[in-house]
Amino acid sequence: MYIPQLILQLLPTLSLLQPTSKPTPKKGAASCEVQLCADIGASFLQKGGSAADAMVGMVACVGTIANYHSGFGGGGFALVRSPDGTFESIDFRGAAPGALNGTIFEDDPTKSTMVGGLAVLVPGELRGLEAIHKKHGKLPWKDLFQPAIKLASDGFEINRDLFVAMNLTRPESRGPTNFKGESLLYANEKLVPGQEPGYNESFLITDSELSKVFAPNGTLLSVGSLTTRPTYARALQAVADHGPDAFYNGKIAEDIVASVRKNGGVLSLDDMANYQAHVRPALSMRYRNHTVYAPQAPSSGSLVLSTLNTMNGYEPFGREADPSDVNIHRLVESMKFAYGERTLLGDIGYTNASTLQRAFLLPSTAQHVRSLINDHTTHEGDYYDPEGWEVLDDKGTSALVVGDEDGLAVSVTTTVNLYWGSRIMTPEYGVILNDGVDDFSVKGRRNAFGYIPSPANYIVPFKRPLSSMSPLIIDDPSGKFMFASSCAGGSRIISAQIQMVLNAVDRGMSALQALTAPRLHDQVYPAVTAIEQDMPALGFKGFSMETRDYLSSLGHNVTYVPTGLSVACAVKFSPESGWEAAGDPRKFDTGSAVSSI
Template identity: 30%
Template sequence: MRKFIYLVALTAILALGATAALAQEMVVNDVYAPKGMVSSAHELASKAGVEILKKGGNAIDAAVATALALNVVEPNASGIGGGGFMVIRFAKTGEVVVLDYREVAPKSATKDMFASDQAKKEGWSKLGGKAVGVPGQALGLWTALEKYGTMSWAEVAEPAIRLAEEGFTIVEMQQGIIADNLEKLHSFNDPAKVPFLKDGLPLEAGSVLKQPGLAKAFKMIGEKGPDAFYKGPIGEAFVRAVNANGGNMTMEDLADYQIAIREPVMGTYRGYQIYSTPPASSGGTHIVELLNIMENFPVASWGHNSPKYLHYLGEAMKMIFADRAAYMADSAFVDVPLKGLTNKEYAKKLAAKIKPHKVMKEVYADDPWPFQNGNKVAMIAGTDDQHISTSHFSVADADGNIVASTNTINYFFGSGIVVPEYGIVANNQMDDFSSDPASVNAPEPGKRPLSSMSPSIVLDPSGKPFMTIGAAGAWRIITAVSQIIMNVVDFGMTMDEAIEQPRIFTYAVNGKVGPFRVEDTMNPTTIQMLRLRGHNVEVRPRSGYFGTAQGILFTDMGLDGGADSRRLGVPVGY
């Protein structure tokens, strides 16, 4: 009877709304180039990477240049006060490696440091010195360059140093981000020493932002190596600023920091090979899990963003986030069932739970352990992660080397602390730990907090480069990257066409299902049909909340770059 009522209502909606227009016209801007490409969240950073490619640098050289330039032109989102992940595929060998330079908790961390009512009320995990993890980006970029690059730090940092010294023009979106974080920047700094402020107010759109302190830091690292940060004056200034704002970090914390070189999480989707980040990122694992579930359905025949497709996709999202909350943490501290979570048979078990005309109202984690000959179960708690920060970029060079890299200081402007001598924004990555001391993702000295960052490289069924993709946007990184991959593989879209499509996001944690969030550019008829199925649809404006992605597609026409217009993304090629 329920199905009959649904079909009658569906017919009525189609009759009334078949010609309903999208809320906003989508603008697609694919950029094609024959040799090399950088797609990042800011045109000047993309140009910095291409500048290095044109000088003979490889994709790793260009990636470091791009990351440093992003620190300058997007200081709110990433930088040497934070950390990240880099996935690299080498053209000659086909080997894929992951550089994990995620922040770690300082030695002063305790499992219950954010558990008290006072800690929660005053936002210790988000604001001020207690929120700051030991940063890893400077050592991560240095290591990538030393092991896999062909140029020196001074050479690849030159475009970023030039941007920092000469300045660049702030646009309205950036002014708005500074204004949104003005109270935080005032709370932990002398406003006169914050480069993003003038007379205590946000720089106006059209004004030039110069950051000589950041340029000085980059030069110092080039001259003295990463010790300038981890054992020298930059680190001393960083620790001083953190501790002046309630933190408890030492130079020993910095000196002991180490990056990790890991094997990627690997899976397939309709024969395409996907390489992405392992723990302490949950991203790669759950992209593979989500795509494994969706592989069981003929989504191409259902139609892109059709109500049926989005219903099944939303139900699958709930299950993978329920699993994420149950099992994911730093695998150096916790046994994580990676093989089970990425197992095709386990995905079939989850796919069988989805009913065509019934919405799951409670979703608990399933048990992946039998799919990797284990029986351990670990449970952690999580909440819906609302922030939209972080920055991703993708690089491809003329030799076929590929880099996908996602970097972050967590929330926009991180902890709010800006190191006065160098203009370095200190992360608030400690917020990615659980406040529950019983959680496997509770803070511990030297532990990496759970992440959703998912820089990914995709090969076609014959093993040739097909795509590099990643996104910013907390939990929505996982769902954005997955939807973009399906847009290309299942629906034959170009890179930017796939990125610009309206997206959805939903989740479940500890049984509780979140709202079914839909961008307002989705067809209104589709939205109504989802509501008829029983989804708790929440329409949100098209924005960075749904993730901001940058990618490169390898085509017969050359490299096809796409960058998200939800941010200031621009692909640049040559």
């Protein structure tokens, strides 16, 4: 199993990035899903850049290599802690095109929200990076894209995580699945061997554009193979030279719109030109004697805080939890109430989410939830979600965090949604476009578990769909930066982030310890309490059989699952230990780097 580096080793490929002056190097730490990209982020701290500069460089790198998760064609959320201790959340979630509405899918159930042009939201990632850098960046914008440009032009190796993702696109592999074992990549396709053309071929092989990157010789590339993205390098270069406007206007926008419309979508040049990131105050709550911050809806940050609000009334978890600690049961129950609350949320500009978020965090709400939790039993799903509305099982993401010695910290989660999004890569600029429309609820379409779509998340022109993404930052009791985490894993992001806070605050764990601790998940529907199992070959310790039996005795439908359903990253600072960073050992190639000067 890959063990993340904790000390920065500057990359020789970055030697060309000489700043015009020689600012003082900064101490700090960076973590993300690709070690090479974490090194790039820390290298910008070494050059005197801020955490904002490091984040822009990392996001550009991750979108180039881990392109199945994120890139310019996606969107997400950022949580930013300024050096003065103020916070803001940045919503750069993709937005529905102006000509898109739910009736398109209601009237024709064969139309896909997952594949093709109708699945594509207006991409938001670059407007998010622009907002972060404009306020907090110190290095020139152009410099931050040079490592990614070099990787896209000269080539990068197919790492183990990318190789696994590529091979999950083979229909016979079924790809990533939901809790019922149903394929997410091929949910709308007939899987009948011998009857469907190309059944045994990945879309990375059959698609004329994607195949140039992933199967140039007609078969999927293997681990260690070198590949390039020359068209995406052109997009990176244009954005480096001319800023995000080069993406949202002009030739790149024309390439994107033409590709979407060729594949049946309705995206327009006006949709691209008018897209803006929304900057809002962050949500916060006092947990124990720390303060936890999260972004507003349509992220699920309020649900992480809501669960912590409930857990605040119980005794803290100990460093080594008893296998039959009642707090484990209470945690599962608190999560389930939060996932029930999630069915009420939607885009803050189109729903009453702002009022709901405030209500979730009231002490009286937590007291009421605790009054509903029975220490001796669990309940049926309608106890937590009385309306029976769907709890969306949304898809994978890229998670990135950076902090610097000035107290600036940035936690980002960004995504193209399903692996390789809508499966559209634009021909001229190599932008892999999202399938974020699938995160909306469609009236009349029950989800994979048979539950009713949530009206708060119906498709409306320009609206942004609800997301599980929940980047977090924690300040210590004195109000100084202590911990930041971000997580990938669809609906399991929420439960993972809750446990990251418990590990960091209640258990006092280091960044790596917080990531390595086993996780559990229960989102009400389906009625499954998933707990991570031992993986001896990877040196991973899961939940004990005693914990399984204890939860089962209370009525939980406990199922052991392999590691990797959620993947996080974290950085931590303490006056005693200094900077720590860690990547999640659940994946092969996650990484971290510390700029220790």
